[in-house]
Amino acid sequence: MVRVILIGYMGAGKTTVGKALAAALGLVFYDLDWYITMRYRKSVSEIFAERGEEGFRDLERRMLHEVAEFENVVISCGGGTPCFYDNMEYMNTLADTIYLKAEPDVLAMHLKMGKGKRPLIEGKTPEELEEYIQKSLLEREQYYTKAKYTIDISLLDTFTKIDECVRIIREMVKI
Numbered sequence: 525m526v527r528v529i530l531i532g533y534m535g536a537g538k539t540t541v542g543k544a545l546a547a548a549l550g551l552v553f554y555d556l557d558w559y560i561t562m563r564y565r566k567s568v569s570e571i572f573a574e575r576g577e578e579g580f581r582d583l584e585r586r587m588l589h590e591v592a593e594f595e596n597v598v599i600s601c602g603g604g605t606p607c608f609y610d611n612m613e614y615m616n617t618l619a620d621t622i623y624l625k626a627e628p629d630v631l632a633m634h635l636k637m638g639k640g641k642r643p644l645i646e647g648k649t650p651e652e653l654e655e656y657i658q659k660s661l662l663e664r665e666q667y668y669t670k671a672k673y674t675i676d677i678s679l680l681d682t683f684t685k686i687d688e689c690v691r692i693i694r695e696m697v698k699i
């Protein structure tokens with residue numbers, strides 16, 4: 525049975541790499557944010573607006589407990605998922621957890637390239653965004669580094685780079 529959970533900061537490439545990894549392994553892919561959106565029929569931004577961050581984190585934890593029980597899956601979780609409650613320990617007991625580690629400038633580039641709305645960084649100027657990433661990444665690394673595996677991610681702007689990343693993960697986790 526294979527169960528892989530990708531963790532890392534917003535814009536690290538969890539969804540991009542997760543989809544490619546699942547396709548390469550012939551497994552089903554789940555993105556925790558999408559799962560939440562599907563179950564609640566609301567976007568993450570709407571849930572933040574209605575319930576605040578605390579409400580979102582509670583719901584995120586409950587949805588994690590559903591998804592992380594599935595078998596033969598690749599799951600990408602939200603950037604904040606490992607940093608609340610005992611989520612990181614919980615994921616480690618059930619899955620091969622992989623931290624997609626990227627430098628702040630790579631994260632900022634991916635976030636600027638991406639189309640998804642993210643309530644925590646909405647409306648920030650490029651300078652504010654870089655400052656926010658630097659500060660919160662520093663706080664979050666203590667959780668991310670609890671993952672069983674870490675892979676360094678550079679700018680994922682070509683399919684070749686995404687494939688290379690998938691190859692490294694498969695070699696590292698032996699899947």
Ligand code: S3P
Nearest residue numbers: 533534535557602603604642643
């Ligand atoms: C968050 C990351 C988002 C989403 C929410 C909060 C965070 O997921 O869960 O906006 O706290 O870092 P992505 O990492 O997929 O953008």
